[in-house]
Amino acid sequence: MQKRxxxxxxxxxxxxxxxxxxxxxxxxxxxxxxxxLSCGGCGYTEFKGKVPEKKP
Ligand SMILES: [Zn+2]
Numbered sequence: 001m002q003k004r005x006x007x008x009x010x011x012x013x014x015x016x017x018x019x020x021x022x023x024x025x026x027x028x029x030x031x032x033x034x035x036x037l038s039c040g041g042c043g044y045t046e047f048k049g050k051v052p053e054k055k056p
Contacts, residue, residue, distance in 0.1 A: 019046065
């Protein structure tokens with residue numbers, strides 16, 4: 001079984017492509033949704049983007 005890379009390299013910086021749950025710790029990844037990330041274990045939710053888009 002091939003182990004998938006959790007990080008990808010863009011230029012000279014490393015970008016984490018999957019977020020881990022801060023409550024469950026490393027190894028538990030947050031589910032990627034359209035506008036948020038959520039943990040299936042503890043229910044932690046993190047919304048993408050700090051500034052919500054405003055419709056004109
Ligand atoms: Zn969790």
